[in-house]
Amino acid sequence: MSRSIFKAVSLFAAIVFLIACSPKLDWRTVQSPQEQYTALFPGKPDKLERRIPYLDQEFLQTLEAVKIDEDIYSVSTIQLPAGQSASLNILISQLQNNLLDRAKASGGDVIVEDAFYKTVDRQRLPTKDYFLDLKGGDNSQQLMRVRWINRMAPNGASCIYQISILHTKSDSPNAKTFFSKEEYENFFSNFAPE
Template sequence: MGRALSKQPLHRLGVFLAFAFLLAACSPKLDWRTVQSSQEGYSALFPGKPEKIERRLPYQNQEIPQTLEAVKIEDDIYSVSTIHLSKDQIALAPKLLEQLQNNLLGRAGVNTETAISENTFYQTANRQRPPAKDYFLEFKSTGAVEQSMRVRWITRVTPNNGAWIYQLSVLHTAPARVDARKFFSEEAYSNFFDEFHPE
């Protein structure tokens, strides 16, 4: 029963993201800007001014802070979701990350082993280059629109022995399906992923 309850709030993440996307519903042209999110421990290059939403995520009888910054540019939504775990909650990190991944990958009918992916690196604020993995997802068709996504998860331990879990993603929604890996390799998307720098 505890496991079922722990999955329920993660299911509501989709509602949280959808709400954020509605707030960021304007579609300006690309206007790249570096956003410093010192509270969340990162800087990111967004193609417009993002909207920011904060909430507390109920998980295993605890309250976990979560922040989302997102901007909609025409058919694309660029977003960075941040979950902060204190040193007393850090043991939750592996399972929480696994459930976040399974929830999103499952919507595309894949898992971490079967999804189209690419090994890459990200650069920290002090110029280290840890490894990362990008996933290229094509969600099940609704008939009216096709959705695809590039997503990356990064976990970082904080100086006070807590942890950050970051989810970077670009969601593309349009009438025609695209080849996700080829489409999201274009410069406008690569810039967003390459210029994300956690502390």
């Protein structure tokens, strides 16, 4: 009898130990051939598609996202058909301004920093990272790091990528310090459009 109790307690202790030692982040490479990128997500992302109206037309927007504790890792792709280059710069500007204006209107801060990203073929190109501190009316704080990248396909079509992490519960003094951790940097440095 005591031997079976010992086995049961040992098995229970082993299970607890394995659960405690299992990593919170389960990094996996996600390839999205239709959206033309490869990304490293900290878990299996969910994928949503929708059509977004813009002026007198609609564009396809795809979102792949995963929530780990208080963090939401996401890649949003908007595809513009060939011949829409005039809409490209206006649409990127609107996406940026909507988010940046929201941060400023909440009383938060925005820090912009030069950065680089690599394409699938290892070309290194400049971009900008935006670190946002979003304040809530109930003294809550959310932090966000976001990057926008646009890429032209050989056929003249364009993809606008918004790579972001939103941290929903923060006690950190600022977004730049908070998102300097390796787990967040991995997500940004391992996103590669074609």
